[in-house]
Amino acid sequence: MRIDSALDGFMQYLSAERGYSEHTIKAYSSDLKDLSSFAERKNREAVSDVTLDFLRDWLYESAQAGLSKTTLARRTASARSFTQWLRRQGFLETDPGSRLKSPKADQSLPRVISQPQLQDVFDFLTSNAAEGEPVALRDLAIVELLYASGLRVSELVGLNLGNVDLDRLTVRVLGKGSKERVVPFGNPAATALLDYLVRARTVLLEGKPATSAFFVGARGGRLSTRAVYGLVASLLEPLGGSGPAGPHALRHTAATHLLDGGADLRIVQEMLGHASMGTTQIYTHVSMERLTSSYQQAHPRA
16 A cells, blocks of 8 residues: 555544544644655655654654754654554554654743733723624624633634533533533623623624524634634734734633632643643743742842
8 A cells, every 4th residue: 555545544534533623634634745755755655665764764854854843743743643553454564653752842931921911902802892893892702712711712713602601601612632621711701702692793693694603703604713813913913022922822821820820730731621731731830930030020139
């Protein structure tokens, strides 16, 4: 069997059996298509050509091309999953990827927005929504919910009407790996969500087909991740600071502010839907960095 043919079956497996998100599958596909292209250049296009040395040569070429350690680590993980699947399917007698070592990725701390900066953002959004303009009401509800719940942007745009419980102040989301979880939100978010439902969503859907989507665009369809990214980036970029200014910054900020306020790390892990505690622990480093910075600025003998 050829590598490119095997890749088609592997992608179907990731989608149908593993339930990976579209974003994750796209990342795997990108990595392994590069592996397939490398195989073509080396005239080693059969699945049986996928050996440990072959994989190491591919990663070495990737490193020489200047790819970051993070990207190389992801490519290593993609190759491991692929060869493990090939072995289980009987296309390989052994699993060469099991001995493939991953480079340690450079870990950078996520961007966190300060509480005064966030208050300025909410003041701006509230002022815009004061006249009752539907899009402004929707935008306020989006940012309130993102910060209140720490949702991923894909989880937010995937919400349906039945997923939001305004009585219990919870939202039910389908996260990575099709894992469902229930996440709380506070009263400010509840007020903004109710205003959006009563005063904005019905207006945005006038004359358009009915939809179960909670957040809708100006044309009446489900709001896209790109639209939410554009909204949040337009609000956060003027604030300055390093790191991405998209919706994930609000997720990082929510997690860090929870820990700053004394929340238990395991509760934050459950809220964010992290499979590993190690992923959540990065926010303890963020909190410590913020504490150190404040100490150095404020303490007379720092």
